Amino acid sequence: MRSVGLFGALFFALLAPDAFSVKTNDFKTCSQSGFCRRGRALSARAKDAASSWKSPYSVDASSVSISPSEAVVTAAVKSSLYPEIKFELEVRVHEDGVVRVRMDEKDGLRKRYDEAASWALVAEPVISKDVQWTAGKKDVRAVYGDLSIVVAYDPLRVTLLRKGREQVVLNGQGLLHMEHFRAKESLPEVQADGAGEEAQVPIKAEKLRAWFEGEEEDAFWDEKFNSWTDSKPKGPESLSLDITFPNHGTVYGIPQHATRLALPSTTGDDATFSDPYRLYNADVFEYLASSTMSLYGSIPVMHAHSADSTVAIFNAVASETWIDVHHPTSKSSHSHWISESGIMDVFILPGPTPEDVFAQYARLTGSTPLPAHWSLGYHQCRWNYVSTDDVRTVQKRFDEEDMPVDVFWLDIEYAEEHKYFIWEEKTFPDPVEMTNDVAAVGRKMVVIIDPHLKRTSNYPVYQEASDLEILVKPKSGEGEYEGWCWSGSSSWIDMFNPGSWEWWKSVFKFQRENGWSWTNSTDAVHIWNDMNEPSVFNGPEITMPKDNIHFGGWEHRDVHNINGMLFHNLTSQGVAERTTPHKRPFVLTRSFYAGSQRFGAMWTGDNLGTWDHMTVGVQMVLANGIAGMTFAGSDVGGFFGNPDTDMLVRWYQVGIFSPFFRAHAHIDTKRREPFLLDEPYKGMIKDILRIRYSMLPVWYTAFWESSRTGIPVLRPHYVMFPKDTAGFEIDDQFFIASSGLLVKPVTEKDITETTVYLAEDQVYYNYFTEAPSYGSSKGKRITVPLELSTIPLYIRGGSVVPTRERPRRSSPLMAHDPFTLRVALDKTGFSAKGDLYLDDGEGLTYQTGDYVWRKFVAEKNGKKGVRLASRNLSPAGGEYEKSIKDVRVEKVTILGLANQPKEVKVVGRDEPLAWTYKTVAAGDKGKAVGVLVIKDPAVLITQDWEIVIDV
Numbered sequence: 001m002r003s004v005g006l007f008g009a010l011f012f013a014l015l016a017p018d019a020f021s022v023k024t025n026d027f028k029t030c031s032q033s034g035f036c037r038r039g040r041a042l043s044a045r046a047k048d049a050a051s052s053w054k055s056p057y058s059v060d061a062s063s064v065s066i067s068p069s070e071a072v073v074t075a076a077v078k079s080s081l082y083p084e085i086k087f088e089l090e091v092r093v094h095e096d097g098v099v100r101v102r103m104d105e106k107d108g109l110r111k112r113y114d115e116a117a118s119w120a121l122v123a124e125p126v127i128s129k130d131v132q133w134t135a136g137k138k139d140v141r142a143v144y145g146d147l148s149i150v151v152a153y154d155p156l157r158v159t160l161l162r163k164g165r166e167q168v169v170l171n172g173q174g175l176l177h178m179e180h181f182r183a184k185e186s187l188p189e190v191q192a193d194g195a196g197e198e199a200q201v202p203i204k205a206e207k208l209r210a211w212f213e214g215e216e217e218d219a220f221w222d223e224k225f226n227s228w229t230d231s232k233p234k235g236p237e238s239l240s241l242d243i244t245f246p247n248h249g250t251v252y253g254i255p256q257h258a259t260r261l262a263l264p265s266t267t268g269d270d271a272t273f274s275d276p277y278r279l280y281n282a283d284v285f286e287y288l289a290s291s292t293m294s295l296y297g298s299i300p301v302m303h304a305h306s307a308d309s310t311v312a313i314f315n316a317v318a319s320e321t322w323i324d325v326h327h328p329t330s331k332s333s334h335s336h337w338i339s340e341s342g343i344m345d346v347f348i349l350p351g352p353t354p355e356d357v358f359a360q361y362a363r364l365t366g367s368t369p370l371p372a373h374w375s376l377g378y379h380q381c382r383w384n385y386v387s388t389d390d391v392r393t394v395q396k397r398f399d400e401e402d403m404p405v406d407v408f409w410l411d412i413e414y415a416e417e418h419k420y421f422i423w424e425e426k427t428f429p430d431p432v433e434m435t436n437d438v439a440a441v442g443r444k445m446v447v448i449i450d451p452h453l454k455r456t457s458n459y460p461v462y463q464e465a466s467d468l469e470i471l472v473k474p475k476s477g478e479g480e481y482e483g484w485c486w487s488g489s490s491s492w493i494d495m496f497n498p499g500s501w502e503w504w505k506s507v508f509k510f511q512r513e514n515g516w517s518w519t520n521s522t523d524a525v526h527i528w529n530d531m532n533e534p535s536v537f538n539g540p541e542i543t544m545p546k547d548n549i550h551f552g553g554w555e556h557r558d559v560h561n562i563n564g565m566l567f568h569n570l571t572s573q574g575v576a577e578r579t580t581p582h583k584r585p586f587v588l589t590r591s592f593y594a595g596s597q598r599f600g601a602m603w604t605g606d607n608l609g610t611w612d613h614m615t616v617g618v619q620m621v622l623a624n625g626i627a628g629m630t631f632a633g634s635d636v637g638g639f640f641g642n643p644d645t646d647m648l649v650r651w652y653q654v655g656i657f658s659p660f661f662r663a664h665a666h667i668d669t670k671r672r673e674p675f676l677l678d679e680p681y682k683g684m685i686k687d688i689l690r691i692r693y694s695m696l697p698v699w700y701t702a703f704w705e706s707s708r709t710g711i712p713v714l715r716p717h718y719v720m721f722p723k724d725t726a727g728f729e730i731d732d733q734f735f736i737a738s739s740g741l742l743v744k745p746v747t748e749k750d751i752t753e754t755t756v757y758l759a760e761d762q763v764y765y766n767y768f769t770e771a772p773s774y775g776s777s778k779g780k781r782i783t784v785p786l787e788l789s790t791i792p793l794y795i796r797g798g799s800v801v802p803t804r805e806r807p808r809r810s811s812p813l814m815a816h817d818p819f820t821l822r823v824a825l826d827k828t829g830f831s832a833k834g835d836l837y838l839d840d841g842e843g844l845t846y847q848t849g850d851y852v853w854r855k856f857v858a859e860k861n862g863k864k865g866v867r868l869a870s871r872n873l874s875p876a877g878g879e880y881e882k883s884i885k886d887v888r889v890e891k892v893t894i895l896g897l898a899n900q901p902k903e904v905k906v907v908g909r910d911e912p913l914a915w916t917y918k919t920v921a922a923g924d925k926g927k928a929v930g931v932l933v934i935k936d937p938a939v940l941i942t943q944d945w946e947i948v949i950d951v
């Protein structure tokens, strides 16, 4: 509180959204949202009508048109509710088998928002030229490989089948409804063909509409919530769509929600939650640890999984969306998507393995590019380090205690009156010197840049944006929207306006030709984008009014969920491009959408310092990962509250196994930097931090792998063992990429034991004690006794884990440190393999081949021996490779070597190597294993070599 003072504290208490009340009242439930009510009522009517329910939407068979050159079919669709309204359907099959289904209103009164996918996609997908559509009397279909996509005409139904089995069905429950644009006065009565039980007799369209849409026009033209009124000038335009996954009993994804990874039902007898999952990026104060409420980011991606296959859908919609989930049987899943506006634009990802789904999604929206190496170290944040001296003192204390840390963060108080970029001179008089002091040991700083610009002419960033007329407009479409945020009266850049892009990027330059320059910054300063949902303290649901106007005349309602991604995207480009040659940017975002993974990391926002939040944080990081957002983490320690020491220790143990590892705390909390703790806790956290640092080679290699495959860095059980039904619900343990490391974070207070599930008939070695545990092909739980310092961490038999074990103050100081290899032989006792990826850590030359990628392979040698080889997977002779040519392997540990060796040698050398051999008893039941330690094999990391163990 030092720099903020009493006035500051009061100011925050007043400004912080409902600082002292329960926040659920600030956010809508489905029953308070007109279009969600309408969507759910539709589904309730369908349920009541049961088998007589029939979707009024059908394809006009005579309109079906098949492209002669590409796998595209288009057709006219009509709804018997409104025969005069035209819809157009287009279904494309991409080269990789993904199917894209689009439907829009044709020649409507207005245009529906159709650009959501264009912001999410990394490139326009390539449409297959080989797949052929064939039109029949009842449907048009394309068969390719063991897949077929069938568009049935009446009712309209789109089905993806594999080997004749249904995988994904759109409109299988008949809940498709695209509310067409209409004038406010009521429509004339028309005759129409009925549907379902009414189909026999021609009935008045109004009756049919009432049967399908309900009697009343519920919240069509305006809508009130608390003290706000949404003017809804375009009237109703929602889109309801059911997506069924027959033969797939478990669904995952649609982050971000504080829920289990395997999504519990929201309707039906098995419902855990009463409200649908909501996707509407929101700044939810003190969010619940188990809820379907919206949080800061939205990724409309859902995986459906069974022992036979994994499929997924990406529903490219940017408006507020509610999703009901229901599992009618243990073998199938239903979802009902209700969106406020936008066209139907659904990508069906056929799988059939989780890896295939990740690759298909990554081809659509990209993967997380390899981050700067330092960004995988430990980040120390707090709201706020209050001065340059404060930062220096914190750095000094870390160094005195020999605790590694890579990044110090500055929250909003560094900025004069919360005018981001502008240092508060009284407390940060020497920001460049401070940054240089931090950078002297390879460390970085991250400062916060929020999207709200203080509306004052003495803030050049605001003034330039205002002059350029690139700020979001109020509902009148004129002038600048004004709302309230940390900086008081504020405006927001309209990142949908291309005119804002080059300008915003240029603001990160240290010297600009025109306008204000951020001269008192350096390239060791990276960026944190917060509040970009956007958070507006005096707005409806703490965000922008939906009738605000963006570039192109689109309402905020149409683009809301994408808003945060654009700010993140342009910030990350600005940071990358501020230096020549460009460097990898680090930008943390709170708000995100499909595709945000291309721009940096995210965190799970303002969690609470409770055990429940620690638990759900792990589940949220897993869920974000499967929807692409793999560079993820939660505030270590919990943002709100003062965790006790036990909790803090456990939270650091969770943190070191998060892709993004940052401690953060609210301004009202007590200081809790790890050096402040008493022993033994201080020592425990020091050890925990050192484990993270020793494993940086694993994390970096994991990110390298994820950047190429789209497979998340943290892999839940169903991704590792897709056929193991017992693992489908597991979300409290996970693997780190393909490293073979299995982690079970402990997130409960005072427990003295836990269990770890081993899904296969394989040996797993305790990382710390080296004791083996044995799984079973039927799946087996092993019991692990716990002390506060115990981290259940296992190496799967068959893996090679590279580490660097010398404690350093920051990760760049480890660049020339030697490696240790843990070779965990599999159950045969002979085989293991693993990868190591290295490069200069922050430049982009790795993209043109300047990196080191080694493969370590252990195999049988003779009858009983083992041979360990290091092979090259990288282009030879790069600058980086040369720079580490002296870096050695200083220790090799072989776990699971059945017999004591006679001799250990490097092939090509006469001198045998020194080694020790011991036996380690099993963790629970089962046989002991031998562990061989080769002390100094004197082999180089960049060279090919073979170590032969003669037994």
Ligand code: NOJ
Pocket: 383, 411, 412, 448, 530, 531, 590, 605, 606, 639, 664, 665, 666
């Ligand atoms: C809200 C963010 O979620 C939190 O991390 C940050 O400390 C505050 N804003 C102040 O910037």
